[in-house]
Amino acid sequence: MTGSLSGCGGSDSQQGLAGADAPTTVKEVQRAEATPTREVPAPIADGSGSILTYSTVGYIDYGNPFFAPLGNGRACASCHQEGQAWSVTPAALQARFNASAGSDPIFQTVDGSNSPDAVTATLAQKQSAYSMLLTKGVIRVGLPLPAGAEFELTQVNDPYGFASAAQLSLFRRPLPAANLSFESTVMWDGRETLAASSNLCIKGTAPSQCFATQNADLGAQANAAAEGHAQLVGGLNATQQQSIVDFESALFVAQVSDNAAGNLGVNGATGGTQNLAAVPFYFGINDVVSGDYRSGTRFSSNVMNLFTAWQTAAPAPLPPGGRGAPPPVTADPAANARASIARGEQLFNTRPFDITGVAGLNDVLNQPNVRGTCSTCHDSPNAGTMSAPRLLDTGVAAANLRTPDLPLYTLKNIATGAMRQTTDPGRALITGKWSDLDKFKVPNLRGLAARAPYFHNGSQADLPSVIRFYDHRFQIGLSPQDVTDLANFLRAL
Ligand code: HEC
Ligand code: HEC
Structure with missing residues (x-):
């Protein structure tokens, strides 16, 4: 990418002007009138192969205000980088820091800092x-x-004192600001x-919960990001x-090639x-x-079917066992x-395990034990x-996964007196509802390989760690080979 932030594109053409600054040949005129901020994206290497961004308009316009420095000099692209699947990674951040x-x-x-009060005089x-930010690629959302x-918040244990x-x-x-x-x-x-x-409503909810179009959501989001992260007044x-x-x-990003498997x-x-851009989606699909x-x-657990044809890639018969x-x-x-x-994809779709204790799923389905898969x-x-x-x-x-670098909040349910500890109350800070805690x-x-670490707080450094989190959380009983296959599949997305 060019990194060019200006929107200059020959809008004030020098054509017709006499003098030393005027273009002298046809070729130079054409160059002056081209839009140098537009580029057709090329694959970018990541840890396991390469990702590619595709834009439905055919090019990436680095002259778009997405790349323009706003209030405090940050652009959307400061935190949403093409080569990191439109997120940011700790390694790239440390390189930018250096x-x-x-x-x-x-x-x-x-x-950006652990506390807004942090002293930042020396390197x-x-x-x-x-x-x-440097170790986990996380922003402090306040x-x-x-x-x-x-x-109510009865106790705060913030290692950064804020x-x-x-x-x-x-x-x-x-x-990712893509897909x-x-x-x-x-x-x-x-x-x-x-x-x-609107007619975008969650089925079976009373009172019914309905939502604005994504265009409206993203417009509000962009404005909040500009005012918040980029401190753009007004x-x-x-x-x-x-x-x-x-x-x-218009942006789609996915892995396009894998070091071991080749072209995906x-x-x-x-x-x-390119295939991803053609994948259908609508509110409530499957x-x-x-x-x-x-x-x-009915819901089909066969959610991922990109690599079905590769199931026979290694054709030797299965050994007994x-x-x-x-x-x-x-x-x-x-x-x-x-x-x-291909095996990883099938595991994702079909390996059953007991999903228990997931607020937002078990309660909604009214089943304390949902026999499900990753695709549930x-x-x-x-x-x-x-x-x-x-x-x-x-x-x-949850508090049991709290690491010393994260704040721990103790909350008390005002009506029942129940207590709960969390590193991030999630949805509950928006709705104020106890039942939305940690959601x-x-x-x-898609594009996972280029944007480690994972989960909202960057707590899992790599994809095998994510898989081991689930194996432990839901007692799936994955073998080391299963973990390898699932990780290879996730890396290929
Ligand atoms: C300082 C870093 C930073 C900057 C600058 C920034 N973002 Fe983000 N962006 C984030 C973080 C962090 C989140 C997730 C926050 C959360 O969910 O609470 C996010 C989330 C998003 C999402 C939500 C995607 C989804 O799947 O829900 C979009 C879209 C987005 N940003 C677009 C933008 C745009 C547009 C701009 C510029 C106007 C911008 N961002 C500027 C850090 C940043
Ligand atoms: C009970 C619902 C549920 C099941 C089952 C589930 N996931 Fe998730 N998955 C989530 C939620 C919710 C998140 C976000 C969690 C967070 O960050 O707090 C997530 C996050 C992830 C992420 C991280 C993505 C990112 O951008 O950081 C990966 C990778 C993932 N899941 C893969 C899997 C795999 C593989 C399985 C099966 C072994 C699986 N999931 C099963 C709900 C689920």
Whole structure:
């Protein structure tokens, strides 16, 4: 990418002007009139191969206000970088820190540092003030305890000495500003999924919960981001807002090649970015609770089917022994890698386990034990979001997983006196509801390899760690080979 921030594109053509500055040849005139900020994206290497961004308009316009420095010098692109699947990674952030001696605009105390009060006079002070951003790629989202909440904050244990009921510090990963057409829910806590009277309603809810269009959500989101992260006084104007939304809504990003398996869109597979842009999505597609909102067909756990054709990539017969036996291998390493990805995809769709204690799912389905799969929650086909705006508590913010670098909040239910500890109350800080504690959206699973670490707080450094979290949380009983296959599959998304 060019990194060019100016929108210059020869709008004031020098044509017809006499004098030394006027272009002299036809070729130079053409160059002056071209739009140098527009580029057709190329693949960018990541840890396991490469990702590619595709824009439905055919190019990426680096002259879009998405790339323009706003109030405090930050742009949307400060935290949403093409090469990191439109998020940011700790390694790239540390490189930016080193290259700029900590003065890249992302390093600002408004929400880049562990506390807004952090001292950042020397380089060493900066390195420590921005340690959460540099090690986990998390931004400090500051949100107050909402008025009228069903709970109160009785204790704050903030290692950085700042958080209070007026502003809790919530360390969260930038979500990709791409693949947005698969999102039913905007932001980790859904706070930009705006309520509205519309026909976009969650089925079977009383009173019915209905939502604004995604265009409206993203417009509000862009404005809040400009005012918040970029401290743009007065916000974006309507033209900037819509051009940012149009820009990001056109972006698709996915892994296109894998170091071991090669091109992810060959031999019948439909991985890669171009295929992703053609994946259908609508509000409630393949909904796990009520079935598909348009066709009415029952939920299918066969959510991911990009690599079905690769199931026969390593054609040797299965040795006797069934599950747990080593997978068949051939002399061709790429064929073995393709077979592993295909096995991982089948595990994602079909390996059953008991989903228990997930607020937002078990209670909604009225089943204390849901016999499900990874695709139960990641229900939107070949994208992995949840196709209706339901937020779930899978336990990522629970006190037992708290690491010393995270704040711990103790909350008390005002009506019942019940107590709960959490590192991030999630949805409950938006609704004030005790039952929404620790609920987060089910995020998109495409372009994962380029944007570690994972979960809202960046707590899992890599994909095998994510899988081991689930194995432990739901007692799945995955073998080491299963973990490898699932991780290879997730890396290929
Ligand atoms: C300082 C870093 C930073 C900057 C600058 C920034 N963002 Fe973000 N962005 C984040 C974080 C962190 C989140 C997730 C926060 C949360 O969910 O609470 C996020 C979430 C989003 C999402 C939600 C995606 C989803 O799947 O729900 C979109 C869209 C987005 N940002 C677009 C933008 C735009 C547009 C701009 C510029 C106007 C911008 N961001 C500027 C850090 C940033
Ligand atoms: C009970 C619902 C549920 C099930 C089952 C489930 N997930 Fe998730 N998944 C979520 C939610 C919710 C999140 C976000 C959690 C957070 O960050 O707090 C998530 C996040 C993820 C992420 C991180 C994405 C990112 O951008 O950080 C990956 C990867 C993932 N899940 C893969 C899987 C795999 C693989 C399985 C099966 C072993 C699985 N999930 C099963 C609900 C679920």
